[in-house]
Amino acid sequence: GQNIDQPTEMTATEGAIVQINCTYQTSGFNGLFWYQQHAGEAPTFLSYNVLDGLEEKGRFSSFLSRSKGYSYLLLKELQMKDSASYLCAVLDSNYQLIWGAGTKLIIKP
Amino acid sequence: EAQVTQNPRYLITVTGKKLTVTCSQNMNHEYMSWYRQDPGLGLRQIYYSMNVEVTDKGDVPEGYKVSRKEKRNFPLILESPSPNQTSLYFCASSQEGPSSYEQYFGPGTRLTVT
Numbered sequence: 001g002q003n004i005d006q007p008t009e010m011t012a013t014e015g016a017i018v019q020i021n022c023t024y025q026t027s028g029f030n031g032l033f034w035y036q037q038h039a040g041e042a043p044t045f046l047s048y049n050v051l052d053g054l055e056e057k058g059r060f061s062s063f064l065s066r067s068k069g070y071s072y073l074l075l076k077e078l079q080m081k082d083s084a085s086y087l088c089a090v091l092d093s094n095y096q097l098i099w100g101a102g103t104k105l106i107i108k109p
Numbered sequence: 110e111a112q113v114t115q116n117p118r119y120l121i122t123v124t125g126k127k128l129t130v131t132c133s134q135n136m137n138h139e140y141m142s143w144y145r146q147d148p149g150l151g152l153r154q155i156y157y158s159m160n161v162e163v164t165d166k167g168d169v170p171e172g173y174k175v176s177r178k179e180k181r182n183f184p185l186i187l188e189s190p191s192p193n194q195t196s197l198y199f200c201a202s203s204q205e206g207p208s209s210y211e212q213y214f215g216p217g218t219r220l221t222v223t
Contacts, residue, residue, distance in 0.1 A: 004151065034212075042199060043152070045211035087152070095206060099151030
């Protein structure tokens with residue numbers, strides 16, 4: 001079966017750095033997405049990786065290793081507004097999105 | 110403003126009473142889909158549509174119907190709702206399907222079936 005694994009919950013301190021990991025086992029791979037979802041709101045797009053390596057976008061970076069079936073989202077200079085769930089999703093060989101359950105990130109002052 | 114709208118945002122209903130959740134997008138997107146989100150589970154796709162009059166089942170289509178008569182609208186129909194359909198529902202759209210980078214999500218519809 002297809003599977004996306006992410007930690008259920010993480011806690012970090014305002015101003016610090018946090019890394020949210022995602023491992024996947026899917027039938028094929030056509031890209032990996034990260035979305036941010038604040039409580040009670042819709043998911044919003046953060047990043048897309050299809051090649052190995054690091055993609056940086058402001059305070060957020062996303063890394064992909066296809067050989068290891070692994071990605072991480074790195075958040076720097078954490079702000080209270082970064083408290084949210086972070087969803088990892090993989091596009092499989094049929095171009096269907098497989099979603100992880102999400103990682104709830106709690107930021108403490 | 111580019112957006113996906115859903116109505117209603119909140120709905121409490123009883124088992125067996127037919128309901129429709131509307132979804133509309135103003136970005137001229139080809140691809141639209143419906144998801145449900147339940148605690149501890151990832152988003153699960155119910156149905157999707159690559160274009161007008163073209164719809165396909167997602168991972169959890171049982172108990173749901175959709176139609177795509179116009180490009181902008183993609184309503185979700187529950188003919189006979191049951192309590193296990195209590196969930197948070199999201200409509201999403203993108204230009205050419207999930208491979209076109211990002212999907213735009215509606216604000217969500219929280220459905221409770223008693």
